[in-house]
Each structure stands twice: as C-alpha cells, then as structure tokens.
Amino acid sequence: MIARHPAINPDPTMHAIADDSLDALRKLLGPGGLRSDDVAGTLDPGITTGNLDAGVVAFPATVEEMRDIVRLCSARGIPMVPQGGRTGLAGGAASSPGQLIVSTARLNRILDLDPLAGTAVVEPGVTLGQLQQAAAEHGLSVGIDLAARDSATIGGMVSTNAGGIEAFRHGTTRQRVLGLQAVLPSGEVLDDLKRVTKANEGYDIKQLLIGAEGTLGIITAIALSLVPLQPGQGTALVACPGAAEAVALFRRLRNAPGPDLLAAEILWPDFARITAHGLGLDALVAFAPQESVFLLVEVAGDSAEQAAEHLEIHLAGAIEAGEAQDAVLAKNAEERRRMWLIREESWEADKAWPHGFWYDVSVPQGALDGYARALFARAGELDPAMKVFLFGHLGDGNMHLTVTTGREMPELHDAVDAAVFAGLAECGGSFSAEHGIGLEKRAHLARRGDPAKLALMRTIKQALDPLGIMNPGKVI
C-alpha cells in the first residue's frame, strides 16, 4: 500500500505507556494480544505513515477483552486509537507515543448471514471484500463498494461512514447499518445490535457512533442490511463533451427501465489520460477526443447480454442527443478490469505529479459543470502550470481532486484551499464528502463548520468521553 501522508510523529520507536500498564494489558490479552516490539517494522502502516507511531498495539479477540482494555485505559488515562484496515484517507487512525492502538484485526468473524432476511452480523475487523464474497454466495451484495475493499474493514467503514461507488443507489454505510454494538469510553457496552429497519426506541444513539471516526467509542459488532446481487454486468467507458452532458447521461441511464445503473464514475481528461499512461493503458482512452470528460458506467441486469444490449441502446441515444461523443463497451472481464484500473489506481496521477494537495468534496450534480470550470480557471490564475486532477462518484456528486504544480508549494496551500472550497457552501455542497475529518480536515471543520453544530459536537464528545481518551485530537 502506498503511504500518501507524512509521518505525524518523528520518532516511531518511543514508547511512553508505563511498563506496569503494558504488563497489565499483556495479562489481560494473553499471548499475541499485545505487540510493542518493532511494530513499525512488521505491520503495514497503511495510508498514513504515522498510523503506527504509538508503537504499541492491542489485538482484542472478544468484546469482553475490548471492554476490559477500555476500562483499563480509562482507569489509567491511556489514550486509545481504534484501527481497522488503516486505509482511511483523513489521518483518523494516526497515533503517537503514549497512545494505545486498538486493532480489530482479531475481531474478524462473520457472526451471522441470513439469506432470507438479507442481513449480516459481523465483527468490525471483517473486510469489505470478505463480506462481499460471503454475501455473493447467497446472491446478495453489501450495497457498498470501494477500491480499498480488500483492506478496509466494516468497523472502519462504519466509523468513517464510507461512501464509495454505489452510494447513489444504496446510500452511504450509515444507510446499510441496522444495529451496532460498541464499547463506550466509560467501558460500558452499548448493545443495540438490532436486525430490523424499524426500531424507534428513543434517541438513535448508534447514529452518533457512525462516522465518529473512533472518537466516541469502539465498534465491536455491526448488523447490516444486504441488497440483491445482480450478476449480469455491462461496463462502458464513454467520452462526453463536458460534465453537464455526463450528468444528463447519468440521468438517462438512471431513469431507464430495465437493468439498473450500478456505477457512474467521472474522470476529467488530465486525470484519465495521465492515469492511463502510467498504467500503460493509453490505447484504452485513445478513442475519445482530447478534451472529453470520461464517464465509466456499469449496469447490472439479469445477464451480461441483457446489460450490454441495454448499454448499447441507451448510449446510442445519448450520442444522438449530444450527451456523449463515443463509447467503448467492455467485451470481457479483462477489458472491464482495465477500465476500472483507470478509475481506481488514482495514485498514478500523484506519482507523475507529486506534492499535490488532496480534497474530497461534494457538489450537487446541477452545479458540477460550473464548479469544475471555475476551479480550473482559479487554479490557472494561481499558477499557469498548476494541474487539477479531478475525478469521482458522479452519482452523488462526490469529487476527489489533487491540485499540484509537481513541486512542493506550501506557500500556495491557503490559496489552493480557497480555490477548491469557493462556492461549495453556496451551492449546497460539502468540503468533506466521504473520507471524514480525521486530523487532516480539522482546521477546515473548525473554520467552515456551523458554529451551533460544532458546539453540540463538543458537548457530545464531553458527555461520552469526559477524559478525552478515545482517539484524542481527531475530528474536533
């Protein structure tokens, strides 16, 4: 995994948890339950290189062990950092010496999968890929998908309220969650592991933990609602004259009767072409005019033939209507895989053009074309050599972007922030779409968040975690 973020702490070997506390943790967790030896050298730090800087990792294997760790840490004032797959992109899992990393790697069982009810109950360390595979055996799908599927855990996804490719259809992770079990900072276990959609039993406290990035408790089990799997897929890469036309094409496919639109990922030309080039896939994008915006669409029907026919009919209609210029349909699984590589291997642009500032914003679809054009113009005014690599989930308007000149440019950070965030609040968008706040967007939240909401957030944090030991310094 490529580390994209700088180390938070310069000395990852320093252990500041007192020896007697480490001994108590070892006793509590048994052999293999606590690691304090060469953690940085033997575990994958994931996306944020500072994730393992605490140097001490607890691996509870049961909810009781999790509860006892939290109680011990609470009694001794040891701050905890929950970690799942360490794929988070906002630095929410970063740690520093003196803190205890609490990994869910051993809480990795699918506890129940009920094909009739279409529900699953899992421990937090189950990866999305594991659950996708188990669900598929019963003709079901998780209803959420993202490129980090083989490492991202369900606990991490719930804690960041992950979105991904299918959010426009099935909502974000929050909408998939039926029930939760979590250990609160006090050491109490919140047991709300419902498996039903309707349970109006007063304040829906579990909603506070969803998207809290580990600041209000550690999730130990999750009940999820699954969706039917539609195995017959058709995939196409479409060249559109611009984002407005891509939105029109999205709406055409979304509203069309027959196979469902499963994914609609938009890629502006610089991003698509540089990524394709880095992957040796220039030929895949060669069909499109140079300035075209690309739309990667996937539909799912009863069979691959039905899906392909559906795409052919509606893409022909889109070309006639001027929404698309040309399109290539994937003829087999390998061609489909290559199309998805151009979308999912987003690091290629960063490799070719390093030192960029990354953003994860939401823009209402109707405002997207105007937002993108204004952003490109503003970036060009800051520096004519500046590149904006723009791509994202068109279905819900969640855009990812990197702004870079290819050289280090700390002097431009504030100006680039202003260029990216300009107009977002006014059009009803968001400066923080799906990756969460973590460490990286704290300043943005403090500056751009609604004051009343921020005050309530602090009150809630204080009420649940008065000692401030649950993932301190993150979010607020």
Ligand SMILES: Cc1cc2nc3c(=O)[nH]c(=O)nc-3n(C[C@H](O)[C@H](O)[C@H](O)COP(=O)(O)OP(=O)(O)OC[C@H]3O[C@@H](n4cnc5c(N)ncnc54)[C@H](O)[C@@H]3O)c2cc1C
């Ligand atoms: C290639 C790639 C593509 C991605 N694509 C998407 C995408 O399309 N959509 C999207 O939303 N995200 C995406 N992400 C981000 C990432 O996959 C998600 O944020 C993911 O949900 C985090 O899961 P994790 O297990 O890796 O959590 P971690 O990174 O380990 O932790 C993330 C946060 O959750 C907290 N946490 C973890 N487990 C628990 C728990 N059991 N209880 C309480 N808190 C916990 C941590 O403290 C931290 O704050 C992508 C990441 C990569 C690397």
